[in-house]
Amino acid sequence: MSSSSRATKRSKNLIPMSNMIGTRSISTCLQMPAAPNSPFRVSWQACSTQTSFSFCISPRCQLSLVPHPTPKDNNCTRTFEELRERTRKELLTPANPSASLKFIDSIQRLGIGYHFEEEINMLLERFVDWNAGQDLLATALRFRLLRHNGFPACSDVFNKFKDKDGKFNQSLSKDPLGLLSLYEASYLGTEEEVELVQAMEFTRTHLQKISIPLFSPQDRCQVFQALEIPRHLRMSRLETRNYINEYSMESNRKPTLLDLAKLDFNAVQLVHQKELVEIIRWDLSAMEPLPEYMKICYMALYNTTNDIAYMVLKQHGWSIVPHLKRTWIDMFEAFLAEAKWFNNEYVPSLEEYLVNGVTTGGTYMALVHAFFLMGQGVTKQTVAMMEPYPDLFSFAGKILRLWDDLGTAREEQERGDVASSIQCFMREKGISCEDEGRKQVRQLIRSLWIDLNGELVAPSSMPLSIINASFNLARTAQVVYQHGDDKKGSSVDDQVQALIYKPISLGDMKQDCV
Structure with missing residues (x-):
């Protein structure tokens, strides 16, 4: 593939990522389009009940648009x-x-x-x-x-x-x-x-x-x-x-x-804010054979998947329901595998754990959705590369899974969850010191980054937009999990506030170097 085609121009009219549920960080994985200025922002409000217009998730909250004063900076009168x-x-x-x-x-x-x-x-x-x-x-x-x-x-x-x-x-x-x-x-x-x-x-x-x-x-x-x-x-x-x-x-x-x-x-931040509101406005229909909590989950998933498929079909003419459906089935089967490991007190090999963990981490589901929603470079050839999932997705997903374990393994072990990659690695290599196991996992992450970099130079027909999305997913994992339970550096809450809720002042800004 030529360098110019590998550097294909991104679309400035991306389909909103609010339609992707279960992908905690996918909105930050993509370059979002600019949006017109608007006198609104998103705020968190306490929520104790579920209505037909909103859906509450943990922590119990409700997102709503509230007035946000338009900046009045005399030094910035030129238009965008x-x-x-x-x-x-x-x-x-x-x-x-x-x-x-x-x-x-x-x-x-x-x-x-x-x-x-x-x-x-x-x-x-x-x-x-x-x-x-x-x-x-x-x-x-x-x-x-x-x-x-x-x-x-x-x-x-x-x-x-x-x-x-x-x-x-x-x-x-x-x-x-x-x-x-x-x-x-x-x-x-x-x-x-x-x-x-x-x-x-x-x-x-x-x-x-x-x-x-x-x-x-x-x-x-x-x-x-x-x-x-x-x-x-x-x-x-x-x-x-x-x-x-x-x-x-x-x-x-x-x-x-x-x-x-x-x-x-600020314009892109506003797009994210609006999409957060849209994410929780799910149309929940009754599913009689299922318990109440399963009705909600099933219909949210069913409606959202079909909404995404309809938008892509309308805009690009591709029928993608089978591809989206497969990612969810694969993830549920992977969760079932983890449940069997836990019940049987089975500790898998590191490779077995990672192969399954990439799926349970939501990487394949998120990136397949992103591939079709961005709509760039979607051809019969690239669609065929989604089955089996490309190495590009696997490398990024392993990095996500390993950083997740480094950040949450101690807490998960305390509550009796399945063995993490750290325990799998220690058992496989005969390591008794957890700190040494963590050090080895970090080295494995570095090796996976080298593999992921190889996708930038590989003679692949994958579009640059989905390559960048995969890289950004791996980057996001490090930001979220790198400090684990220690309090060094900025907290994830602070980063979410900076990215989603706090607009940048159009006046002077103070330097912040930590």
Whole structure:
């Protein structure tokens, strides 16, 4: 497949993801469309009864739209379309290659890249054969942007920064921002790319040693964040929220770009808020043969699945009920397998556990739904790749399952749940120390990321949109579960508030670097 076709432009009119139930993080897995400004926001309200208009889930709550004052910022009078057009013109204005790469990087980090995909793809196509010489920062940035966006990029471009013994030159330690750029690029490596494994070890070691005065406060913040979670592993929408804050503090920021990013984030946030309201408005019909709680569950699932299938059929002409139905049947059968393991006190092998756990985690169900709802690259060939599920989904699902276990295994074991991947791994490898088992599981996650990166360069006909959705599912898992029960870093509640409920002020923002 050509690089241009792999970097196919995303649709700006995606079907709302509110129609996907049972997929806790799927709305954050996709690039959402911009929505017009609206004087509404979503709030939580106590809920003690079920009505025909809302459905309560744990924690018991009800979502409703309540008035939200429209921002009155005199400094932001330009319309969204004007800001977008000014940004498009600046993006297409000839500039030196390094500046163009940095501009593209900023646009994508700010979450507005989907407005300019055609222009960005055209520019990146020109960078495929561009050589940045001995500029480490530009070389690594070019590599990362090309690979991230589905264009060919060879890791041997970094060999020019090595000495005669095949090791990276120690003199690179004098270029801290170049090291940071190489460090970020190294996380997109595949199994065969030894250069990037070496680059990761070399840059991490030197970034940890570099004297603080060599960095500005903003650069120092980026280094701390990268050493904790490199950008390739971060949840895209949360990264957008954080980077808007950081970008507003940069001395060379572009006001037009910053205002556009703020307006777009709030517009996308509004889409998420409206969809949360729609998710709980299920039409619940009676199912006489079933107990009351099963009637609710069955009809919610039945109606929602058919609603999704109808929308896709109406918009694209594809009949997808069998595919959606299969994902739910597979998940229920996987839950049944876990129940049998528990009742028989059976501890499966790690591989047996993971194969089943990808299904119970909802990965296949979520990504198959996303594939059809996004509607990009859906052909007879790609539909056939849904059976059996593609490796792309399996790698992402295993990462989700393993992070879930790292975050919740202790609590689940205390209440007597089935053995987690940690216990399976310890039993299989003869490890007695749980901390060592957790360490090994984290290493397995890193190996799975290398496998997942391989999907970016594989000669696959899978569209880039579903590849990105799979990556974002894996990223979301790390954000949700990485700290487990400890209180380090931002809580999931804080992150949900930032993503869904708290709009970005159109005025000045304070820097927040933790």
